[in-house]
Every structure is written in C-alpha cells, then in structure tokens.
Amino acid sequence: MKINVKNRELKTVRRYLYEKGLKHSLKRHTIAELFFREDKHLSVEELYDMVKKIDPDISFSTVYRALRLLEKAGFAVSRRFMDGVKRFEPVHPKEHHDHLICIKCGKIIEFKSKKIEKLQKEIAGKYNFELLSYRLELYGYCEDCKKHR
Amino acid sequence: MKINVKNRELKTVRRYLYEKGLKHSLKRHTIAELFFREDKHLSVEELYDMVKKIDPDISFSTVYRALRLLEKAGFAVSRRFMDGVKRFEPVHPKEHHDHLICIKCGKIIEFKSKKIEKLQKEIAGKYNFELLSYRLELYGYCEDCKKHR
C-alpha cells in the first residue's frame, strides 16, 4: 500500500530529525508528506506550486530547505535531466535505476538493466576506472506523444 | 593528420558562414581554430582563457557566441556533466559516444558500446518509446587518481 510506505517514511524522517536535534514542524511535515505521496521527479518550483495549494503560507525557501534536508538525510536524491533543473525524487529501498524521458510531455519512466550495468563495469575496467556512479538517460517520445505529433 | 582535419573543418565553417550571409572575422577564426585543435570538452570560460593567450582582445562574449554559432551550425555539441556547466566539443564524423568522467581531476574519456546501444533500444521498445537520443556518463576515479588518494 502506498499509504503505508509513505507513513513509514514520515516516521523515519521524524526519527532522523529527533536524532539530529532538529525540530519537527507542521510545514516540514506537509512538504515531506506531499513529496512522498507524489513520488515523482519534482523540481523545487514544481513541489512549491503543489504545496502552495495545501498551505499557501509555506514559502519557496522552506520547500527548498526541506528537500535539501531530505536529501542530506538520504530520503531523497536529486538529479538534473537535460533541461538543467534540479529534480528530487524519494529514495526507495530499491537499487539504482535509470530514466526514459519524453521530450514532449516530460513524462519520466524508470527502468533497470542489469545487463547494461554489467557492460558499464566492463567498460570502466577496460580503462582502469574505479566506477562510483553513473547516469543513463534515454530521450524521445513516449507512447502517447509519438502518436499526436 | 590532425592538422588536415582541423583545416577541413575550418573551411567548412567558412562555407557555412558564407551560405548564411554571415561574416568571416579573424577573431571567429582564432576561436574556431583553437577549438578544433584542442578537440576537448571545454566550457566557454575555459576556451576563453585559452583564447586570451592568443589574442587578448577577444572578449568572453565573442567566444560564447562563436561556440553557439558552431553548435547551431552542427560543428559542435554541448553537454553538461555533473558539475552543471555547459561544455562544447567538436563534432566529428563519427557516431554517438559516451563518457567516463574522473571526479577528481576532471579527465574525460570517450567510449562507444554497440552492445549498450542495442540494450537501450530494447528498453525503449519495451515501453513503446521512440528513442531519439541518450546520454550515458560513468563517474569515478581515473587510473591516475585512484592511486593517489
């Protein structure tokens, strides 16, 4: 159940805050809750626009800082796709994944490929590289967008 | 021979300028020549710093515009690696390639993998995506840097 996942994460956030001597505020909670519920790749701006509808008294700064906090705490990761803006997504207890990005509607589909990972390791090995991270992004038209163009 | 490649490219640039009714300036030539000669992944700033040593009267603006022109004309491509700054590299009549990037010294190694490309196409197909472009970047320590750390 999505709800349960979200609640588990919120509780863990709460524990993290307590352990770090940070305070648990309603605004922070509102932001985190929405962030986990949406479970998407959102820019600060985008999340802020959604947060505003729930509580118009939450500022951009607060959304920005909440996301950075979640990232530092390991509950979120950020990445930049080709449009250059930083996007955050919740970290799930799943491994690395990559993305298919629609250049028309912006839809993002996640995928994993053990085969590709294996080939990457081979390539790194060939150049005596110590591989620490990587990113693979596939751009094009999604199923819907390739019809209507 | 590298020189010949470079000269061929400069001539082609000249032809492009003529066809578009643009003018051929010495400054533009100096910038393009250096850009093709270096044949690396350079930010505007980096190329500007190198250009200054050849002709200190060339401004940042001019380097910036020259690179954009080269990109529009198809002689250069730009990309952003994880540091977020836009880098340009000459387009050679070779296919798509990907990058290994050292997170310590910044060295960039190019590679190609038909196998990975094939897997990517399979993945795109699985999601009914029309694949147009992609980027794959591998980050880690290069051969030298993994020793001295």
Added chain:
DNA sequence: CTATTTTTGACATTGATTTTCATTTTCAAT
C-alpha cells in the same frame, strides 16, 4: 509559561548563461 534553539519568510547574493546596445569591423559595390 519561559528560555533556548531551530525554523521560517523575505530578500539578497551568487554563478553561469544570455541579451542588449552602442561602437567597430567586414565586405561588396562603387
């Protein structure tokens, strides 16, 4: 409730990129 510490909102700053505009240079036609 009070004291202490953290959080917040508004605004400022940064850093890279891009645009603006007055001046200079190119180039084709004299």
Added chain:
DNA sequence: ATTGAAAATGAAAATCAATGTCAAAAATAG
C-alpha cells in the same frame, strides 16, 4: 581606395536557478 549596409564585437546589464542572510516566528525541554 572609398563608401554604406549589415554583421560582429565588448562591456555591461538582464536573466534564472540555486543558495545565503538575518530578523522574526515557532517548536520543544524544563
């Protein structure tokens, strides 16, 4: 070589997302 129209240039300003500052507000322990 001279000239005039169009493009290129340099310096400065504008933009834009990301981040920093700080006084006021809110949270938590005692």
